[in-house]
Amino acid sequence: MGTMNMKSALVTGGGGFVGLALTRALLQAGVRVTVLGRHAYPEVLALGAKSLVGDIRDLDFVNRAMCGQEVVFHVAALAGVWGPFHEYYSINVTGTLNVLAACLRNRVRQLVYTSTPSVVFDGHDLRGADESLPYASRPLCAYATTKIIAEREVLAMNNRGLRTIAIRPHLVYGPGDTNLIPRLLARGREGSLKIVGSGENRVDLTYIDNVVQAHLLAARDLMGPGRGLADRFLSRTVPRSGSGPG
Template sequence: MQKIVVTGASGFLGGRLLKYLTQHKRAIEVIGTGRRSERKAEFEQLHCQYQAGDLLDENFCRALLENADVIVHCAALSAPWGKREEFVKANIRTTQNLLNTGRKSGVKKFVFISTPSIYYDGRHRFHVSENDPLPSKPVNEYAATKWEAEMEVLRQNSPTFQTIALRPRAIIGEEDTVIFPRLLKAYQSGRLKIIGDGRNVVDLTTARNVIEAVICALYAPKEAYGQAYNITNGEPVILWDEINFLLTKLGLTPVSQHVPLGMADAFAKLMELKAKITGGSEPTLTRYGIGVLAKSLTMDISKAKALLTYQPVQTTREGIIEFIEWYRNQQL
């Protein structure tokens, strides 16, 4: 490969992927892009190329993708709340623009980072496969628009423009600014409580394992393209045990207080209703957020293992320790 373009590089996964691909010489040229320019100096110190720009801008995309062989599309608006038009712009229209411009520019491969949020239906679910039926209604606009974008990506697969989708579950690790930081913020404000019995089992995925899956996708046989793949650490864990492991390693008291699931769900429903009536910002609690913390969700990754030869290279605990070391350095 001569040139790889990584979108969403100003964020968590995209930034990690840009640095890894650059450092490990997976292409002669690797370029990251994002809407924000704050990380440009950081990337330049590591000899990473970065260009800030708008993926809705066709001229910017055309220049960015000149002589590119591969697009790894990590950029997305990922939130449990918001207006549909904002998610459509960020998740569907940018994907369409990259697909159309990439195909015209001679890009050969398109790797799309999708989401297992499309599986969420408010129930405990175990060993979910890519072929299992999806809920009749997506849980939120993020899940809805990512699913629409994924379908468009896979529809455009062809012998000359190979497309593939990865669905990593709950990405953690160094540079995570979403999952663990939000939990720690809730803990520090006294709002973090175990919802339900605290025995819900989930799959997590370290950023390093997602990177491994991307590399597998880049070198996959042609018959593996045009399909979506679940990606996880391959070791389901009890969520609250891992949260308390994180807290303990940070020298904090583990969470022990429980809140009944029904009570938490009813409170979140009221907060959502208030936000809709007032047109306010994202509520502190959403029903989806409650479900993520209280419901089990594990995924079958046998398809990725068989067709992509994907094998996790980092454990959940290693990913948590990696995050802790990075987080402590940020506090200095």
Template sequence: MKIFITGASGFVGGAAARTLARDNEVLALSRSEKSDATIKALGATPVRGALNSIDAAMLRGVDAVVHCAAKVETWGPMKEFIEINVKGTERLLAAAKQAGVKRFVHIGTEAALFYGQAMNDLDETAPMAFASPLPYPRSKALAERAVRAANNDSFTTIVLRPRFIWGPGDQTLLPALKAMVKAGRFTWIDKGRALTDTVHVDNVVHAIKLALTQGKGGEAYFITDGGDPISFRDMMTKMAATIGLELPDKNMPGWLARGAAGLLDFIWRLTLRRSPPPIDPHTAALLSRNCTLKIDKARRDLGYEPVITRDAGIAALMQAGR
């Protein structure tokens, strides 16, 4: 199979490119010479371009697109999230259709349902947050809607919604934790009691491989480590331990964190600041609200089962960190 991947220089896209390149011809969108080198090291072929300039010629002869690229941040101007996550996805969909691509796998997120509320034992019938005040969730909801609406008899679109992706190659969570602890800015919210599902990056890649041939067109699927929620405190403490990092015991009540985040967000936007505030509304809500998801649909339609457990993944990270 000839597969075109976006976001291959990132965490999920890179893991997918490395695995898929073992048995397929993999092309990957690249914006720079640095990305070219990263993509080649994964065993894929770089295609120079960007989501804002993608065209059908780049996808000629491609059987499937795996769209991993996105602006994954918790704060910033809404228009930037819309431009990259929504319009970029719409351009890629149009180019793929024009090029005759048969399948489009989109890496979505449970955040597409999030406007700040608790999400307990949700399945895929839960409503999406098209009007979320939070930029990332709203943009991912709108992008997912475009992907699912593009499905037709000759163009199959599948959305995967992984939750709290972790594992080797993480470029976001562990580095951020380390930086916050070093700067003395790390604080638990509600003592880290909120429950969350998680998904190891190897399980995400497994789901992507399945979605290249399985699943119902126009549908979305939650992907997790198997329906075994864990508290943020337990998960983050375990992850930090894999790099020898001890998280401090400072704590802030959830109501205070959410209130402070709302006030800081207002001030930062009023004063047109570009750097994010110390805490933003998305992060404050995320870390103080449960998010537990059902994966029955992925099991039924994709044949999905996790290929690695949380405990095994943590043990492997611990071993790699020694």
């Protein structure tokens, strides 16, 4: 996978499942990687990345972390279904605004944002969904609401001193997963899994290597002269407002 001669990259949330896999791939491609996280992750240091410990809600800290970076992969987020709205807002929205501001201040030109399909899901089944779907008019939780706000801000900044792109991976699984498949297996062993509906429901999952490849392709696209994959697979423009599919 070519990285368009990328020399340096900052990965927020680089100690998480997706962030760590992305960090590993970037290092293997010869990119100098700095990881921004709330903790010092031994796995990150073992890979050879630089680790900066701090809070994404601290603009001064984010500014310092951003210095000298060529591409930013903003993976960090507070995910979940329950919890106080202000906690989701402070991390997912304020944190993202800090990343955008720091990119502009430090003249970082490329930002790849890890979003979620939750921004278009309002409880109705989605089949053959693509980037043309509007944001959900009634998001199902604080996580989805705040990711909508953050994604809008990221995409609205495109070509305003910064090139931005958003990726929406769904239910990521694979080596290094400590959440999705392990929890399903544990619940299965406990006998606590419940069948929803007819038992023939389908849901799309995304393999971790494909998620990483999508991030690298997005960065390559942003660094290139054309729009490339963004026209077809990824989102560079703010979707229209309105209700989701009914």
